[in-house]
Amino acid sequence: xxxxxxxxxxxxxxxxxxxxxxxxxxxxxxxxxxxxxxxxxxxxxxxxxxxxxxxxxx
Numbered sequence: 001x002x003x004x005x006x007x008x009x010x011x012x013x014x015x016x017x018x019x020x021x022x023x024x025x026x027x028x029x030x031x032x033x034x035x036x037x038x039x040x041x042x043x044x045x046x047x048x049x050x051x052x053x054x055x056x057x058x
Contacts, residue, residue, distance in 0.1 A: 004011040009020060 002013040002015075005014050005017050007017045007020060012020070
């Protein structure tokens with residue numbers, strides 16, 4: 001039987017603790033990106049239009 005490790009979710013096998021850590025990191029990164037507008041198409045369109053306008057204004 002595998003050694004059980006105490007994590008913030010209780011006692012789990014080491015493999016599960018690693019998987020939980022990866023999932024927590026992924027969720028944290030996704031939440032941070034969402035807060036900064038990484039998934040908003042409006043912001044991307046504005047950047048593209050702004051870049052195109054600057055290119056043709058020069």
